[in-house]
Amino acid sequence: MSAGNLVEKRPICEKPRNVLQNTCGLPPETVMTNPRWSLAALVLVCAFATPVVAQERPVAGRIKISSGAAFIVREGAPVPAQVGQALFESDGLRTGTDGKVGVTLNDDTRLSLGPNSELKLERFTYAPAESGFGMVLRFVRGVSTYVSGRIAKMAPDSIRLETPAAIIGVRGTTLAISVQPE
DSSP, rough: OOTOOOOOOOTOOHHHHHHOOOOOOOOGGGSSOOHHHHHHHHHHHHHHHHHHHHHHHHHEEEEEESSEEEEETTTTTEOOOOOEEEEEETTTEEEEEEEEEEEEHHHHTTTEEOOEEEEEEEEEEEGGGGGGEEEEEEEEEEEEEEEEHHHHOGGGGGEEEEOSSSSOSSSEEEEEEEEEOO
């Protein structure tokens, strides 16, 4: 065979190989056709993929104070609030009858909730290098205070505070909000 003629010749009627066909001469139990092996591989993929997905969410702020029954509501499930714990966009805060919680967001906005209160951080974007700013807080019930941070100074139109009865635009200020059940 010459150097210019390196094409391998195969019979025309050769059948294509099955993808799962054991072509290595391995015992059948080591080939990945065993359902238990496939399940184990799936579990490993999910175990390693889940922390990566969770790490992609940027932190919006941190719990600074917490006492009594105070919770972060994450994906519908209450998690006891602890000092230093991260708060993400779409997380909520909820307190019980003896609960209080204080949060500082990445733009230095400060939020605090008194007893029997709840709010949700609907949206939070603070990316000054990309001129990305925005915050939507939904006050559900109870008593809360809001002290504006850098977003209010840099892009005041990008902040919205929502209550069951009103939407408030913020121009850099301190607010005390009380939402009573109807």
